[in-house]
């Protein structure tokens with residue numbers, strides 16, 4: 001459980017590299033599975049790494065994860081007063097990537113994991129592929145590199161939008177062109 005936040009590093013890294021990734025969906029996907037651990041620790045329901053810590057088990061989170069992302073974007077776009085576009089396929093893929101990554105990293109650490117449940121109850125298929133220290137280093141590095149790439153991208157986009165607005169304002173009095181504010185924004 002203390003390991004849960006480290007999973008976010010994978011989401012940040014993949015989002016930084018792949019523009020089509022739904023950042024909300026992948027980030028939720030990387031950590032939502034540990035609801036199982038929370039239920040176990042608080043109410044002794046199930047196991048710390050039980051049935052949903054498997055490749056098939058994580059699928060029960062796929063729809064909720066994608067739906068949470070949809071709700072988040074809907075609220076965000078409403079507050080920001082922007083047009084709302086949501087790609088369910090990309091968000092579903094993003095959720096799936098986050099969910100499966102959790103299984104891979106956890107599988108390396110916990111001997112009780114049955115990643116092929118319900119087809120097999122054998123445990124520890126991935127155990128020891130990476131050491132605890134290696135996984136921590138990988139996930140922290142992924143977070144740091146991902147955050148850096150996102151920061152650089154945001155800075156470049158901000159500069160680009162500023163330049164577009166500047167040239168628009170310079171052109172306007174000369175050409176008397178009419179451009180709607182919406183067409184200037186590059187953000188989707």
Ligand SMILES: [Zn+2]
Pocket residue numbers: 033034053102106
């Ligand atoms: Zn877990």
